[in-house]
Amino acid sequence: MKFDGFETLAIHAGQEPDAGTGAVVVPIYQTSTYAQDGVGGMRQGYEYSRTKNPTRTALEECLAALESGARGLGFASGMAAEDTLLRTVLSPGDHIIIPGDAYGGTFRLISKVVERWGVSWDAVDQTNADAVRDAMRPNTKVVWTETPTNPLLGITDIETVAQIAHDGDALLVVDNTFASPYLQQPLTLGADVVVHSTTKYIGGHSDVVGGALVVADAELGEQLAFHQNTMGAIPGPFDSWLTLRGVKTLGVRMDRHSENAERVVAALEGHSAVRRVYYPGLDTHPGHKIAERQMRSFGGMVSFALRDGEKAALQVCERTKVFTLGESLGGVESLIEHPGRMTHASTAGSALEVPADLVRISVGIESGDDLVADLLQALEG
Ligand SMILES: *Cc1c(COP(=O)(O)O)cnc(C)c1O
Numbered sequence: 482m483k484f485d486g487f488e489t490l491a492i493h494a495g496q497e498p499d500a501g502t503g504a505v506v507v508p509i510y511q512t513s514t515y516a517q518d519g520v521g522g523m524r525q526g527y528e529y530s531r532t533k534n535p536t537r538t539a540l541e542e543c544l545a546a547l548e549s550g551a552r553g554l555g556f557a558s559g560m561a562a563e564d565t566l567l568r569t570v571l572s573p574g575d576h577i578i579i580p581g582d583a584y585g586g587t588f589r590l591i592s593k594v595v596e597r598w599g600v601s602w603d604a605v606d607q608t609n610a611d612a613v614r615d616a617m618r619p620n621t622k623v624v625w626t627e628t629p630t631n632p633l634l635g636i637t638d639i640e641t642v643a644q645i646a647h648d649g650d651a652l653l654v655v656d657n658t659f660a661s662p663y664l665q666q667p668l669t670l671g672a673d674v675v676v677h678s679t680t681k682y683i684g685g686h687s688d689v690v691g692g693a694l695v696v697a698d699a700e701l702g703e704q705l706a707f708h709q710n711t712m713g714a715i716p717g718p719f720d721s722w723l724t725l726r727g728v729k730t731l732g733v734r735m736d737r738h739s740e741n742a743e744r745v746v747a748a749l750e751g752h753s754a755v756r757r758v759y760y761p762g763l764d765t766h767p768g769h770k771i772a773e774r775q776m777r778s779f780g781g782m783v784s785f786a787l788r789d790g791e792k793a794a795l796q797v798c799e800r801t802k803v804f805t806l807g808e809s810l811g812g813v814e815s816l817i818e819h820p821g822r823m824t825h826a827s828t829a830g831s832a833l834e835v836p837a838d839l840v841r842i843s844v845g846i847e848s849g850d851d852l853v854a855d856l857l858q859a860l861e862g
Pocket of ligand 1: 558559560561584586587627631656658659677678679680681690691692
């Protein structure tokens with residue numbers, strides 16, 4: 482028999498009881514080095530913790546299982562994962578396609594750092610797969626996708642874009658941070674690499690910063706492990722442990738995030754102060770059909786635009802009591818923010834600039850009644 486349901490893997494994959502003591506929870510192996518049996522005689526494959534650490538290994542194996550990948554790799558942050566990936570798969574002269582509303586940090590990494598090494602890029606609206614096909618060049622090595630996007634919750638058809646990337650011998654990378662592997666598994670839809678900021682839903686408690694890569698191909702996994710060790714942007718044992726602790730409840734948390742988000746969306750939709758709600762679960766959302774096909778449910782991220790513009794948006798952000806004003810997302814607590822002045826401030830003046838009347842919320846797993854009531858009082862002032 483195969484016990485491979487998502488929630489079972491989240492709790493058990495890579496997490497056998499400790500061989501030495503029987504500890505049910507993977508210990509925090511807070512060590513930098515390991516005793517060797519004779520020169521070059523590693524005991525269980527561990528010699529130095531930049532290269533490998535058992536707590537990190539447990540997390541990496543668990544994440545690989547949850548994304549149905551061949552190999553998982555842990556990093557100190559989502560950006561560290563992205564940086565290591567891009568420096569592994571790109572060379573000077575290559576071209577990369579990114580989403581029109583890419584995560585601000587990804588846009589900054591590519592436009593301010595990667596470009597300097599002689600890599601060119603184009604930002605296109607990937608909710609339209611034809612736009613991706615048109616942007617492909619002979620030197621395109623990577624198509625970088627986020628779905629749902631941040632902060633506009635656009636949906637990209639992963640299967641179609643994987644086909645387009647592969648037709649041009651490019652890799653499809655999917656930043657799966659917003660959906661988490663519980664809601665969406667890009668590798669099973671043809672993607673080559675999944676990127677996570679584990680800081681968000683995977684860690685889930687806003688108490689640790691981390692990142693991960695999961696790949697479909699073991700050979701690419703080997704190359705990435707080489708770069709992970711070479712560049713050294715690894716998570717420490719305690720951060721790996723906290724992330725692994727979060728992962729165990731990912732499934733139940735995501736169910737509740739989605740459920741609460743749907744309630745909040747229903748309340749916002751009918752409200753006279755709200756101009757537009759962005760949520761892939763709405764059947765009026767242009768990507769709804771695709772989202773329905775490739776996601777289990779629609780997640781906890783919601784954006785909405787205010788009829789009275791930027792000032793009204795800023796006021797709502799400052800009036801909520803249960804929703805905390807802050808950046809980040811994906812934790813058990815609800816957060817609210819103004820992308821134009823906070824998470825996406827670095828896109829100001831560029832083609833990726835976000836609407837000024839937009840508010841983004843990360844709907845937590847508090848009481849749904851309280852979340853709806855809090856937003857309504859903030860809208861009414
Ligand atoms: C937060 C985030 C990142 C960056 O991750 P860090 O852990 O903050 O470095 C990348 N992509 C998305 C979609 C994110 O939300």
